[in-house]
Amino acid sequence: MNGRHREMLDLVASAVKAPSGDNLQPWRFVLDGEARRIELELDAAKDASPMNAGQRMSRIACGAALENMLRAAERNGWCLELENQGAERACVRLEETAGRHHVADPVVDARASNRRFYEGGTVLAPTRVELLEASLPLAGLRTHWVFDRATVQAWAGIEGACFARMYGNASMRDAILGNIRWNVGPGQKNPEGLSPASLELNAVQKTAMKMMLGKPTWLLKAGGSLMAMSAFVKKLVRSSSGFCVIEAPDADADTDWLVGRCAQRAWLALTEAGLAAQPMMTLPVLENALCNGSEELRQVLDAGRIEALSSRFQALLPEWRGGRVGFVLRFGFAPPPTGRSGRLPLGKVIAWRGAKPVEAQETLVA
Template sequence: MMPNATKETVLEQLVATAIRAPSGDNTQPWHFVLDRGRNRIAVYVDEAKDRSPMNAGQHMAAIACGAAVENMLRMAGDRGWEARLEARSDAALAVISLEHAGEDGDANGKAEETIASRVTNRRLYDGRPTSPELLARLKSETPVLENVSTHWIDGPERLLQLASVMGRADGLIYSEKPRRRAILSHIRFDAACDAEVEDGLSVSSLEASAAELIAIRTMFRGPNWLFKLSGAPHLLGLRACKLVKSASGLCMVVAPEAPRTPYMDLLVGRAMQRAWLSLHASGLAVQPMMSLVVLESLLNQGDPELMGSHEDEISRALCTEFRALIPEVGNGRPAFLMRFGFAPPPSGRTGRRLLSAVTTVVSS
């Protein structure tokens, strides 16, 4: 539990909680401007942190910032502080304004503890089903958020069908060298395997075998023809398929088809983080499975440089097949997807950059 808050420390405490949010490959694409005079925090997307094809349009970065915002709102509520979220039309993605933030009040610390211990678990899960009571509680804790809805998918037959298309999408994501290069650049082979690296992914957090790590370091750097000839895309797809099959279920966040604005991405991030924290508090392991969502995003960008030759047609077919299996989407679009289930703790986790690296303090 943090010490009693003062006007000089409240904002820093909130941002320290915000940066525990998940982000693609732990890129942490956010920056916070702390206005102590007005007791406000402005949230910005740091576009320089992730320029990979998977973050085309900075959609994944804005989603990560949304998760960070959700962390701050939860901590404020836990502390009994009054926090107001304002969407912004200028460069800031959002602003959080605080009132009555001088005391801890009836804080119980549960939100902070859950946020701090939340982690990505890439292990195989044990396939155990979740109880109807648990699913009902998860649904009740993830209501619709400004037209962004959260859906829970379970049942072995549905997971088997979805595992096939999700596995093929994973193989396709790795089939182009720019995307492989981006993924490889975020794996911290330069650090100890179990180090909680401040930026990027620790090797142990990948849950990869020694042979798989060698393949990642060698084949990911090779030309496309060699990568495809080796059968690596198929093997990576099979691995993703196996991961989905081992899950108890999938959690899907659905957003409206339009508008695809940064603020809508922020709402997706908030909804995703709500679900993840509820799952974690219930003792369940979680891993984002975003290949299909990324493929849809790449298609919508309409930039031929982001898609490989003949990849456009294959991607559209996969996305169409996926949508046919998830009627929950309705007239919306799948905006975030993660698997959940029961598993031992992960072999490793990641750290975060220093607070000073992601904040600017002003006094107005």
């Protein structure tokens, strides 16, 4: 395989390490060796869940994957031009390089969703500066950082209420539970979907969660499961040292990719600083369902209540400019996650335009 093909595959290998909703990896890469182009396309078939109504969460994931490619190229000294990026795809072009070697990126490898309870503690000033510097505004988006514990406590109540609302909806609850690969053992990596070990639950909690699948909401309410889960989430949030919010200026579909790029930048900066992080996306998911969900879903979600929760959340952020909540990440001090989710082999997400390199098949399988 020539150097150009190798570099293109390295870029894709970096892209697929990005996060995605329920680890469904809603992307496809079309590689053109002659033109040295990679098209990163949204694969709408991957996630048909109500949380992803209108494909917003998948576009965010694609944005994070694009950010990984741009970062990998920069680290390697490869010139990668972002030719265009729309709602459904982005296209990058690699300039001819002199066979420079790939440099590993331990930060991209270490980034993970860490769903443990964190240890509280304060993020010190030099780290705060590093985080702020790593999240310079990108095309009208803003990254808000919250480091004070009083605001974290206030957010916990809002997040608990959002969580109860999301899990109180049977279609969303069953979609999330259906994406957990319950049969995957602690040491194993699932190629897609969520690994049970990554959820950081004890055996009783896992069994209780498994049993929720397909049950009517009234039963879960009567049995106290929804309240218990909401209390658990509040506790998770309260254990954090802070949170970070990406504010999007509009609801345009191509802005979602930029949300993903900003979120990934923030998450990688947190990882580099040795901080654990976990997306807490119930509010953006509920707002998305109100915007893009089916008529039936919109009717059962209480729009007034969700809007009130969103206003309370935005009021926590003094520099909010009236935009939309794009992405929310909590962060703090914690050991690495107990379990990580795997990825599909590259061969499952790559297609070649024109001549496919002869050795590509073996490389992709390995």
